[in-house]
Amino acid sequence: MAQYARNAAAVAVIRLRNPPVNALSLTVLQALEDGLKRADADPSVKAVMICGENGKFSAGADIQGFSSPKRQGIALGPLVSLIERSEKPVVAAIEGIALGGGLEVALGCHFRVAHVQARMGLPEVTIGLLPGAEGTQRLPRLIGVPAALDLITTGRHIPATEALKLGLVDEVVEENTVEAGIRLANKLIASVSLENVSSKENRELCKHARILTGCPAGQPLGPRRLSLKPIPRLPNMEAFLSEALVKVKKQARGCLAPELCFQAVKAATEQPFADGVQRERELFNILLTSGQAQALQYAFFAERAVQRWTTLSGASWKSASPQPIRRAAVIGLGTMGRGIVTSLVKANIPVVALEQDVEYLNTGRKAVMLLLEREAMKMGQDAQSLDFHNPARLQFTVDFDGLRDVDLVIEAVFENMALKKEIFKKLSGICKPGAFLCTNTSALNIDEIASATSHPQQVIGTHFFSPAHVMRLLEIIYGRHTSPAAIATAMQLAKAMKKVGVVVGNCFGFVGNRMMFPYVQQAVFLLEEGSRPENVDQVIEDFGFKIGPFRMSDLAGLDVGWRSRKGQGLTGASLPPGTPARQRHGRRYSPLPDLLCEQGRFGQKTGKGWYQYEKAGGRTARPDPWLHSFLSEYRDTHQIKTRFIDQEEILERCLFSLINEGFNILAEGIASGPEHLDVIYINGYGWPKHKGGPMFYASTVGLPRILAKLQKYSEAHPDVPELRPSAFLKKLVAAGNPPLKEWMSCSGSQSSKL
Numbered sequence: 001m002a003q004y005a006r007n008a009a010a011v012a013v014i015r016l017r018n019p020p021v022n023a024l025s026l027t028v029l030q031a032l033e034d035g036l037k038r039a040d041a042d043p044s045v046k047a048v049m050i051c052g053e054n055g056k057f058s059a060g061a062d063i064q065g066f067s068s069p070k071r072q073g074i075a076l077g078p079l080v081s082l083i084e085r086s087e088k089p090v091v092a093a094i095e096g097i098a099l100g101g102g103l104e105v106a107l108g109c110h111f112r113v114a115h116v117q118a119r120m121g122l123p124e125v126t127i128g129l130l131p132g133a134e135g136t137q138r139l140p141r142l143i144g145v146p147a148a149l150d151l152i153t154t155g156r157h158i159p160a161t162e163a164l165k166l167g168l169v170d171e172v173v174e175e176n177t178v179e180a181g182i183r184l185a186n187k188l189i190a191s192v193s194l195e196n197v198s199s200k201e202n203r204e205l206c207k208h209a210r211i212l213t214g215c216p217a218g219q220p221l222g223p224r225r226l227s228l229k230p231i232p233r234l235p236n237m238e239a240f241l242s243e244a245l246v247k248v249k250k251q252a253r254g255c256l257a258p259e260l261c262f263q264a265v266k267a268a269t270e271q272p273f274a275d276g277v278q279r280e281r282e283l284f285n286i287l288l289t290s291g292q293a294q295a296l297q298y299a300f301f302a303e304r305a306v307q308r309w310t311t312l313s314g315a316s317w318k319s320a321s322p323q324p325i326r327r328a329a330v331i332g333l334g335t336m337g338r339g340i341v342t343s344l345v346k347a348n349i350p351v352v353a354l355e356q357d358v359e360y361l362n363t364g365r366k367a368v369m370l371l372l373e374r375e376a377m378k379m380g381q382d383a384q385s386l387d388f389h390n391p392a393r394l395q396f397t398v399d400f401d402g403l404r405d406v407d408l409v410i411e412a413v414f415e416n417m418a419l420k421k422e423i424f425k426k427l428s429g430i431c432k433p434g435a436f437l438c439t440n441t442s443a444l445n446i447d448e449i450a451s452a453t454s455h456p457q458q459v460i461g462t463h464f465f466s467p468a469h470v471m472r473l474l475e476i477i478y479g480r481h482t483s484p485a486a487i488a489t490a491m492q493l494a495k496a497m498k499k500v501g502v503v504v505g506n507c508f509g510f511v512g513n514r515m516m517f518p519y520v521q522q523a524v525f526l527l528e529e530g531s532r533p534e535n536v537d538q539v540i541e542d543f544g545f546k547i548g549p550f551r552m553s554d555l556a557g558l559d560v561g562w563r564s565r566k567g568q569g570l571t572g573a574s575l576p577p578g579t580p581a582r583q584r585h586g587r588r589y590s591p592l593p594d595l596l597c598e599q600g601r602f603g604q605k606t607g608k609g610w611y612q613y614e615k616a617g618g619r620t621a622r623p624d625p626w627l628h629s630f631l632s633e634y635r636d637t638h639q640i641k642t643r644f645i646d647q648e649e650i651l652e653r654c655l656f657s658l659i660n661e662g663f664n665i666l667a668e669g670i671a672s673g674p675e676h677l678d679v680i681y682i683n684g685y686g687w688p689k690h691k692g693g694p695m696f697y698a699s700t701v702g703l704p705r706i707l708a709k710l711q712k713y714s715e716a717h718p719d720v721p722e723l724r725p726s727a728f729l730k731k732l733v734a735a736g737n738p739p740l741k742e743w744m745s746c747s748g749s750q751s752s753k754l
């Protein structure tokens, strides 16, 4: 709702109220409209001020409402116009946030005062929409086309100080914003009422008020009505717009909203306000009914849903309390360790960084300092807070004794169980009993690592993604003995590092990599059968992934998987003699990646992998004729008939096998809902956000279709268990293909009963 109150000095105050963020629901909009009409009808009201309850102006339209049959958006544009047309001055007092429709309401107001800590933005593009309450037409008139285009197509939030520089707000205050708004409203009242009074003193006062408000005599509000303002012209508008479109398209990578945002702003430069609004509505409607908006809005809520974690044994976010982390340590300053140290420093957590010897320590120290300097450059003025040259904030050591008083340790040495256990045994003896012991692993068994310590309840997996100071995902893995406090603390740590933590159970590869195995496996099988790496990558990148499986493998290094397969006895010296080349444990196996590694083709680092590169460490992947003939010879050797594989089969075999594993994971209770899998894939594996994550995508394709396709591929490849449809998928299809929200109630896993 919105609360209406009268101020003694003839200012009506309308306070938007819809906790926690004053989202604009139908009820709020109705109350706002009622308040405006009431103020208009009351002759004793001379000005209106709009603010938000609890220190927040508004986070914009209620996103839930976009998927409900009664779409509230429709009502917002006319309401903003109603505010703007008011004959009584309307002031927006912006505290906390004014986002999306919230900012559009403020743009309808004649004056905007913001608290210095407020943030503003039009983030609709991030949920697949555009500012559909006339914002694409008003904002360019107020701050110019380049700045408006930037805000609208990126959705970035800006601080009040930047908003002031852009002219988005009239005043920034450090004191109580509502009082500042009322004060301004009173001055505006004085400006209007003094207009017709002829004493010299009043004329002076009036002049002062006009300077303050920028309103010429006789037209107190005209210039403040943004719909009446012309668009500030650029000398080279056409050239500017064509360049901007190229940039927007490049960044959008198949996402529709940024380009339609651009079109709406372009309409503002070409058409009168009313026609621009009409165009905005048409474009908004296209987006609203596009599957992309639904996917992006699902992703928004999924990211929030995973904060409410639960475990199979019944622990949950509701009852577990995070412990404060006053000081942390990182063991190992390889690529991952360096990124983790950087993330901790950025989160203002003092860090002790440990390496095995002075030589490694010095190399690691240099690399960390370089990363931090780059981060500081990006942060500009705020970089002072990093203070990373201060030993109290960041310390380097080779001495485990330096870890005695830390609250949390993140071990980030390479993936070797024996080494990790040795380190955890040491930590168990050195660290204080309450210290949390985290292991950065992408697949290893948390329980086995914990067994090396005397406090297994303190041990938890924290799977960071590379580069760790950039990637948002943190997979948090609880073992059999991990305490709820350890989980809550890891989640809190993720938040402090501005990452999204997702709690999952302990199994080989956890969630992300476990689902990745069948996907990569299918990609390699497709090469055996007739595809080339560039064909497979193209299909996956056209789908929207940032990078296909072979380019990804070259980037990560083929030797990583090779080492792991050798460790598992799948290849190398420990492979029993007589093992068939393309079979392991009765299942189909492709030795192709092993053969490439045996040739020293580790990917980008060696200049050759699935592709060729300009040099070792090069980044431009080019199809490699050597690899093409190698594949032909391989097929001849193994008597595989080369066939043409179409895009549909490539996409389905790669993605449906990944999704199939997702259903197995859900059935086992390794993750407590499909949202977890989707958040992991969007934030850690480059799944296109506008396709909502693999499980959401499965729901849009339709589970019966996925099942039928898996059945077909499984029949064609009976020696590939990963293509055999998951029992849970079959169950859901038998249950009538329920919506994603209802899947877990059919799972029968314990987590669904919590």
Ligand SMILES: CCCCCCCCCCCCC/C=C/C(=O)SCCNC(=O)CCNC(=O)[C@H](O)C(C)(C)COP(=O)(O)OP(=O)(O)OC[C@H]1O[C@@H](n2cnc3c(N)ncnc32)[C@H](O)[C@@H]1OP(=O)(O)O
Residues within 6 Å of the ligand: 020, 021, 023, 059, 060, 061, 062, 063, 064, 071, 072, 073, 074, 075, 076, 077, 097, 099, 100, 101, 102, 123, 124, 127, 129, 130, 131, 132, 133, 281, 284, 285, 288, 301, 304, 305
């Ligand atoms: C048939 C159709 C015809 C169409 C005709 C054309 C007419 C056109 C008119 C259309 C007009 C519409 C135009 C306007 C569109 C919009 O405004 S879209 C919304 C834009 N706003 C946003 O995207 C902001 C989203 N929110 C955030 O970024 C953050 O939540 C925050 C506000 C910055 C706060 O962050 P933080 O403090 O970290 O808290 P959170 O955990 O994120 O959020 C707290 C809870 O609040 C919920 N929430 C947040 N924002 C919204 C929202 N806008 N709507 C609904 N709910 C919201 C969030 O989910 C959290 O909930 P819980 O998890 O339950 O706690």
